Amino acid sequence: MIPGVSSATGGTSAVAVQPRRLSWQLAEVVEVVPETPRTRSLVLEVAGWKGHKAGQHVDIRLTAEDGYQAQRSYSIASAPEDERLVLTVERLEDGEVSPYLTDVLMAGDKLELRGPIGGYFAWEAKDGGPLLLVAGGSGVVPLMAMLRHRAAVSSDVPARLLYSSRSYEEIIYRKELERLVAQDGSLEVIHTLTRSRPKGWSSYHRRIDLKMLKEVGPPPAERLLAFICGPTPLVEGVATALVEIGHDTLYVKTERFGPTGGGG
Amino acid sequence: MSGGFFSRGFRGRRRPVEQGTQLPPGQYLVEGFPVLSAGPTPRTPLEEEWDFSIIGEVDEPRRWTWKEFQALPSEEITRDIHCVTKWSKLGTRWEGVSVDTLLEGVETAAEFVMAFCDGGYTTNMPLEEVIGGKAWVAYAYEGEPLEPEHGGPVRLLVPHLYFWKSAKWVRGLRLLNHDEPGFWESLGYHNHGDPWREQRYWGD
Numbered sequence: 001m002i003p004g005v006s007s008a009t010g011g012t013s014a015v016a017v018q019p020r021r022l023s024w025q026l027a028e029v030v031e032v033v034p035e036t037p038r039t040r041s042l043v044l045e046v047a048g049w050k051g052h053k054a055g056q057h058v059d060i061r062l063t064a065e066d067g068y069q070a071q072r073s074y075s076i077a078s079a080p081e082d083e084r085l086v087l088t089v090e091r092l093e094d095g096e097v098s099p100y101l102t103d104v105l106m107a108g109d110k111l112e113l114r115g116p117i118g119g120y121f122a123w124e125a126k127d128g129g130p131l132l133l134v135a136g137g138s139g140v141v142p143l144m145a146m147l148r149h150r151a152a153v154s155s156d157v158p159a160r161l162l163y164s165s166r167s168y169e170e171i172i173y174r175k176e177l178e179r180l181v182a183q184d185g186s187l188e189v190i191h192t193l194t195r196s197r198p199k200g201w202s203s204y205h206r207r208i209d210l211k212m213l214k215e216v217g218p219p220p221a222e223r224l225l226a227f228i229c230g231p232t233p234l235v236e237g238v239a240t241a242l243v244e245i246g247h248d249t250l251y252v253k254t255e256r257f258g259p260t261g262g263g264g
Numbered sequence: 265m266s267g268g269f270f271s272r273g274f275r276g277r278r279r280p281v282e283q284g285t286q287l288p289p290g291q292y293l294v295e296g297f298p299v300l301s302a303g304p305t306p307r308t309p310l311e312e313e314w315d316f317s318i319i320g321e322v323d324e325p326r327r328w329t330w331k332e333f334q335a336l337p338s339e340e341i342t343r344d345i346h347c348v349t350k351w352s353k354l355g356t357r358w359e360g361v362s363v364d365t366l367l368e369g370v371e372t373a374a375e376f377v378m379a380f381c382d383g384g385y386t387t388n389m390p391l392e393e394v395i396g397g398k399a400w401v402a403y404a405y406e407g408e409p410l411e412p413e414h415g416g417p418v419r420l421l422v423p424h425l426y427f428w429k430s431a432k433w434v435r436g437l438r439l440l441n442h443d444e445p446g447f448w449e450s451l452g453y454h455n456h457g458d459p460w461r462e463q464r465y466w467g468d
Contacts, residue, residue, distance in 0.1 A: 021467030022452075026269065059464075061290075062271040070276050071290040071350050096277040096292065104273045112269065117465060119451040120302055232299045236413055239304035249304045249383065256300055 022114045024061060027085065029109045035088060035172045039138060040102045041077060044085045044111065051080050054145035055122035055227065055255075058087065058115030062097060072097040075141040075229075076116065079148035088172065090138035121227065121255045125150060129157035129225055132217050134208065134238050136164045136230025137172075142255065143229055144173050147187070151180055160188045162216050164208050164234065166195040190216050208234060210241040220246030229255040288459035291352040298351055299413045302447070306382035306433050310417055316366075316401065317436035320378075323371035330417070334403070336361045341400055343423035345430070346459040358421055360402030363394045366437070374439035378446060379420050382433040387446035388455070389422065389429060391439065398424060401434060426457040426464070 031043040057075045078086035091102040105111065123131070123146045131150075133143040140163055150159060165171045177189045192204035192212065204212060218224050224247060228238045235256045242252050287293065308314050310330045318326040328336070341358045378388045393399070402421040403410055410416035415432030422429045428448050449455050454463040462468060 022465045062274045062276070063269060064274050064276045065270050067270075068276045068278065069290070070274075070292060073349055100271070100274050109272055110269065111271070117452060120447075232413070236299070236305060243304045249306070252304050254301060254303055256298070 022117070024112050024114045027111045027113050029105055029107055029111060030084060031107055032105060036170050038102075038170065039088055039090045039172055041086050041088045042101060042105065042111070044087065044113075046085050046113070049085060052076055052085075052116035053119065053122040053124060054079060054149040055142045056116035056118045056145075057142070058085075058113045059117060060087075060097065060101070061112045061114075062100060063112070070097050073117070074101075075145070077141045077144050077148075079145055079152045081149065081152035088138065088141045088144075121229070121253050123149070123225065123227065125153045125155035125157060127225065129159060130218050130222055131157060131159040132224045132226040132242075133159065133161040134163075134213075134226065134228045134230070134234075135161065136208075136234035137166070137170070139228075139230030139234070139255070140172055141229075143227060144176075146227065147177075147180060150187075151184065156186050158186045158218075160190065160216060160218075162190050162192070162208060162212070164192045164194060164230070167193055168196075168198045168201070208238055210244065213238065213241050214245060217242070217245070217247075223248065223251065226252045227255075228252065232256045285354065287352050288346055289462045290464075291346055291350055291459065294351040294353055297353065297356075297414065298347070298349075300347070300349060301413075301432065302385070303383055305412050307412060308382050308417075308433075314417065315435070316418070318366060318370060318439065319436060320438040321372050321374040321441055322439055326366070326370065333361070333401075333418070337365055338403075339400065341402070341421065341423075343421075345423050345427050348426040348428055348453065348457070348459075348464050352459075356423075357406050358400065358402040359404035359407075360400040360418070360421060362397065363399040363401065363437070364397065366401065367395060370439075372439050374441055376440040376443045378438040378440055378444065379429075379431040379434050380436055380438060381431050382435055385431055385433070385447050387420075387429050387431045388440075388444060388449055389425070390443070390456075393425065394422060394437075398422065424458075426454075426459050428453065429457055 027044040027046040030045050033041040057073045059073050061071045063069050074087045077088040089098055089101045092098045135143050181187055181189050194207055197205045228235050235254050239254050243249050314330045316328045316333050338361055344354045345356050346352045375391055377391050378386055380386050400421040401418050403418045420431045420434045454468050457463050
């Protein structure tokens with residue numbers, strides 16, 4: 001997944017920061033954690049990591065023995081406050097890079113990366129809220145970094161995550177989200193399942209639509225900060241619906257991905 | 265870095281077409297057309313509100329309504345495009361108005377240009393990067409009107425630079441005597457963005 005750039009748009013307030021060269025560095029894989037049948041989290045030790053903002057991503061570069069290289073971008077899942085850098089990667093069946101990361105890579109291996117990249121689709125507790133996070137599938141990864149950051153600094157900015165998954169088994173971070181909600185009265189997590197649902201499922205079971213967003217989100221009178229991440233149809237649909245409901249386009253930030261969009 | 269480093273067990277997947285085709289460093293081929301934008305897709309009413317303008321350091325601002333813009337001489341363009349998020353797409357077909365046509369008769373000493381768009385997006389380039397048959401304002405893609413999610417009604421097309429320079433929903437060009445960073449250029453992306461020199465981020 002990646003930050004919007006193919007020719008992006010939207011949003012005006014760019015904050016100038018001092019240029020700093022992004023060099024490739026070697027990270028060590030400390031642990032590979034299975035999240036769902038198709039996703040793994042890579043826990044990385046990165047010597048001299050300069051820190052990141054929740055929502056940013058890194059570039060990964062793989063090199064074959066004959067020198068052939070492939071690069072892709074992956075969102076950072078960990079909070080800036082976490083000791084280790086964590087990436088959560090979804091295995092794309094026809095992918096070149098993701099199957100290597102999810103199936104081949106193991107603890108003790110080295111991985112070349114550079115970052116952090118992307119300063120727009122990012123949130124810090126001081127940016128305030130209320131926050132509306134809308135995720136489709138592994139689009140939840142950069143949003144999870146925001147929720148982890150929010151918890152790490154004990155922020156009480158009201159936050160809601162509306163999270164669309166294909167099935168119960170494919171909900172990434174399900175248990176951690178339950179824990180976060182249990183200990184935090186100002187956080188709500190609302191799931192919707194689009195393909196199959198377990199017996200007794202009482203939450204939404206359809207694609208995210210305008211009606212759902214009206215029910216879940218704060219009214220337009222509240223100036224919310226919205227972050228939407230997922231496949232293009234979901235992002236297009238949700239962003240358009242939020243504007244239709246009356247939210248200010250300036251505060252609706254999007255990030256899109258797909259099998260060809262950068263997850264690789 | 266990486267002198268001698270390789271990824272244990274990584275072979276890579278070299279598609280046949282990639283072996284015969286030169287891609288900029290770090291890029292891979294896609295067949296689809298990924299959509300990447302930082303915010304909601306704007307939809308400006310064409311007849312009532314839309315216009316395209318040349319402003320800034322010019323003798324006299326120029327402005328075209330949608331109708332006038334469509335009547336300008338257009339060109340068919342077939343080019344490879346390269347997104348900074350690593351995908352490249354070969355032989356994409358566009359139709360649009362050359363920036364040379366738009367600047368015809370404009371008197372200016374400006375050396376830089378800032379494209380501005382619906383939704384507030386901007387991107388900057390040296391003026392010489394968009395003249396001399398190198399840039400267009402495109403309204404059709406593969407023979408069809410350009411879809412909103414891909415930048416319709418019109419987007420800038422500067423295929424020799426990373427695709428974020430090909431601003432979606434472009435509404436005009438502001439000519440400038442000095443360079444200033446646009447949207448992504450302020451947020452860590454390279455000021456120039458030449459894919460063949462892999463100018464992705466600041467300092468590349």
